[in-house]
Amino acid sequence: QSVLTQPPSASGTPGQRVTISCSGSSSNIGSNFLYWYQQLPGTAPTLLIYRNNQRPSGVPDRFSGSKSGTSASLAISGLRSEDEADYFCASWDDSLSGRRWVFGGGTKLTVL
Amino acid sequence: QVQLQESGPGLVKPSETLSLICTVSGYSISSGYYWGWIRQPPGMGLEWIGTISHSGDSNYNPSLKSRVSISVDPSKNQFSLRVRSVIAADTAVYYCARGGIGAAQGWFDPWGRGTLVTVSS
Numbered sequence: 235q236s237v238l239t240q241p242p243s244a245s246g247t248p249g250q251r252v253t254i255s256c257s258g259s260s261s262n263i264g265s266n267f268l269y270w271y272q273q274l275p276g277t278a279p280t281l282l283i284y285r286n287n288q289r290p291s292g293v294p295d296r297f298s299g300s301k302s303g304t305s306a307s308l309a310i311s312g313l314r315s316e317d318e319a320d321y322f323c324a325s326w327d328d329s330l331s332g333r334r335w336v337f338g339g340g341t342k343l344t345v346l
Numbered sequence: 347q348v349q350l351q352e353s354g355p356g357l358v359k360p361s362e363t364l365s366l367i368c369t370v371s372g373y374s375i376s377s378g379y380y381w382g383w384i385r386q387p388p389g390m391g392l393e394w395i396g397t398i399s400h401s402g403d404s405n406y407n408p409s410l411k412s413r414v415s416i417s418v419d420p421s422k423n424q425f426s427l428r429v430r431s432v433i434a435a436d437t438a439v440y441y442c443a444r445g446g447i448g449a450a451q452g453w454f455d456p457w458g459r460g461t462l463v464t465v466s467s
Contacts, residue, residue, distance in 0.1 A: 269454075340392070
């Protein structure tokens with residue numbers, strides 16, 4: 235079971251806006267930056283959002299991230315077929331049980 | 347641009363040691379950053395294994411710490427992963443990636459293409 239909680243699936247039609255949630259705790263999202271990774275089918279993950287809401291160069295502004303308290307969201311507007319992928323959130327965790335990077339279980343986005 | 351490539355056996359027997367190497371090109375490991383290993387069991391999510399700095403400062407996932415070691419060889423621009431006493435649950439695609447400027451800072455980017463390691467007799 236993943237430390238960060240994501241819905242296993244999400245879907246939308248082309249042009250729609252979809253959001254993917256990521257829920258954690260005070261030892262991870264609540265006190266550290268949140269990152270999003272995109273994993274296209276059969277490929278390695280790539281960085282999509284860093285430091286809660288920053289986009290690396292080359293990432294379209296259709297992708298946006300936000301964080302509030304111990305939760306975060308990834309929003310994708312103007313949905314396109316090439317956005318069909320798995321999306322993972324990640325954060326550093328300062329838990330007393332051991333400091334580590336933690337990931338969400340991933341959300342599979344389907345473009346209908 | 348920075349590129350990473352994993353290499354190593356694709357099949358390891360239970361109770362034996364899994365060994366992988368990550369070769370970095372386009373950037374000198376000695377110049378800085380932390381370097382990490384992340385794995386993904388088939389059809390499942392991502393799990394951080396550990397990271398190491400160019401100077402050898404290492405950090406491990408507490409759940410794997412007793413069986414894992416990561417080392418760095420700046421002269422070859424490589425870093426390595428060893429997982430001892432493997433079991434079937436260690437079957438996964440193993441990725442290497444560049445981390446941030448600190449163990450808890452930054453993000454993983456870029457990633458290698460990953461290599462599937464199967465634990466089976």
